[in-house]
Amino acid sequence: MNAADAWKLACGNLSNSESWWEKVIQAYQEPCRHYHNVAFLDRKFKLLDELGTASDMNAVILAIIFQYYEYDPQDRASTNNLAHFQEFASTNDLPQGLRSKVEALLTGNEDDLEKNANGENDVQLLQDLDMSFLGLVSDAFLDIIKLERKEYDFMSDEAYNAMRRKALQTFLLIPNIFLTNVCRDRFEAQARANIEAEVQSLGK
Structure with missing residues (x-):
């Protein structure tokens, strides 16, 4: 559909x-x-x-x-x-x-x-559908974060990376990114792997 x-x-x-x-x-x-x-x-x-x-x-x-x-x-x-x-x-x-x-x-x-x-x-x-991109395979996830960056082209790399890092680190602090069982089973592990990799790429 x-x-x-x-x-x-x-x-x-x-x-x-x-x-x-x-x-x-x-x-x-x-x-x-x-x-x-x-x-x-x-x-x-x-x-x-x-x-x-x-x-x-x-x-x-x-x-x-x-x-x-x-x-x-x-x-x-x-x-x-x-x-x-x-x-x-x-x-x-x-x-x-x-x-x-x-x-x-x-x-x-x-x-x-x-x-x-x-x-x-x-x-x-609805929230899980919005967050589902976090749990895509790594290549697809990287494609999406490039598109997201383009929507914030009014921000400097330094400002954007700081904002992005803060948001991603918040996800890592909560016990479950996804609220429904079906999305948690399907996306949670890959989402955490994607987020950890992106946080590392953004540096400190």
Whole structure:
């Protein structure tokens, strides 16, 4: 399942589906998006389909789409993707139950979300999908971190490396990078190996 397939699954019957899909594609094709682009969405939806653990597939699909609908690496705090989703929901008369679930996913509110048999919810799954690149084989991981670096080309190497090192070292301090069992089993060991190798490459 790629991004177009996922959109049709979740939104195919909505009145303004086509016009909003055009907006989504336009947003994810902005020049600053070397990593957070349509290929990024395709990779996430392929993994989502493979895992098959979403409690509400349509809600997770919409959360993935709108999570980075607006993206500015220079000012992440200025983006308001919840508002973009709410505009989409209103113009398409999205059912209130689905709307509430997507809003919970975008805000990280786990209280009202159902859990699967392992006691996990879709907020945790959404976070794991976002972090899954950390657990790719080393060559693929190196390709992605090069793309991520391009999105921060406004930063000097010294500043970027310091920021990156701090974030990576934080991952190494926590007991589990991944929150769901299926992603932990699949990605945790490789993610830690990738992170340790990158931290060493960044130096002190």
